[in-house]
Amino acid sequence: MNRRFDMVRAAPWLFTLAFLAIWEGSVHILKIPPFFLPPPTLVAKTFVEFWRPIYTNSLFTLSTTMVGFALAVGFGLLLGLVIGWSRTIYAGTYPLMIGFNAIPKVAIVPILVLWFGIGFIPAALTAFLISFFPIVVNVATGLATIEPELEDVLKALGASKLDIMRKIGIPRTLPYFFGSLKIAITLAFVGSVISESIASNHGIGNLMLQAQAQFQVPLVFAGLVALAIEGIVMYWLMAVLERRMTGWAQRSGFAQT
Numbered sequence: 001m002n003r004r005f006d007m008v009r010a011a012p013w014l015f016t017l018a019f020l021a022i023w024e025g026s027v028h029i030l031k032i033p034p035f036f037l038p039p040p041t042l043v044a045k046t047f048v049e050f051w052r053p054i055y056t057n058s059l060f061t062l063s064t065t066m067v068g069f070a071l072a073v074g075f076g077l078l079l080g081l082v083i084g085w086s087r088t089i090y091a092g093t094y095p096l097m098i099g100f101n102a103i104p105k106v107a108i109v110p111i112l113v114l115w116f117g118i119g120f121i122p123a124a125l126t127a128f129l130i131s132f133f134p135i136v137v138n139v140a141t142g143l144a145t146i147e148p149e150l151e152d153v154l155k156a157l158g159a160s161k162l163d164i165m166r167k168i169g170i171p172r173t174l175p176y177f178f179g180s181l182k183i184a185i186t187l188a189f190v191g192s193v194i195s196e197s198i199a200s201n202h203g204i205g206n207l208m209l210q211a212q213a214q215f216q217v218p219l220v221f222a223g224l225v226a227l228a229i230e231g232i233v234m235y236w237l238m239a240v241l242e243r244r245m246t247g248w249a250q251r252s253g254f255a256q257t
Helices: 002-029 040-049 051-085 087-102 109-116 120-144 148-156 161-199 204-213 217-249
Strands: none
Touching: 002 040, 040 051, 040 217, 051 087, 051 120, 051 161, 051 204, 051 217, 087 120, 109 120, 109 161, 120 161, 161 204, 161 217, 204 217
């Protein structure tokens, strides 16, 4: 068991190193020019060389992402509870939710710029708009999947609709909710970068756009690495929160390791 646990702990590092080694070797063997695909060593060198602008722009992206994510959590949780409260509301609003989610958020950014100007607010709102849908769907699904037989038994025992939702529905929804946070946080980064690349003078998205215009491809990849690091850290934090809050619902071998 300890050996298996150690292998699981080491697997992400081993796979990452193998991926970087294959990438580095392929670039040199195939003689791919750096302006097309820079090797990891050149990306790392660029990351160190431009660490200050990468750091400051990463903080801006992280702040817009977290503000948008916080709005998505609050609004998504509330809307999910409302939609999941009634099957009629669930059936009526679901097509609207799907239609809104199908709209490319990049098409909404110009509208946000028209309303709020360029900068922090459009980026945070884009992060919110692109990340709240998984939270709403998972919370509503958790509430809507309560067995009708269980509801009938509880009602026969004198439980009200509020009692059923509070004592059965909400606890049942927690695994869905905390699981959706891992999806939402990664989508929030996507929303922030989309807006920053279109309507901002700050952020990793803007930094990558400027680097692309100057054909600094290694800097573009360094920005991608910065985004990947932020996304991995935030995903890990959401996973830890999920295990702490809903460990009772995780029974598989993946949850135990």
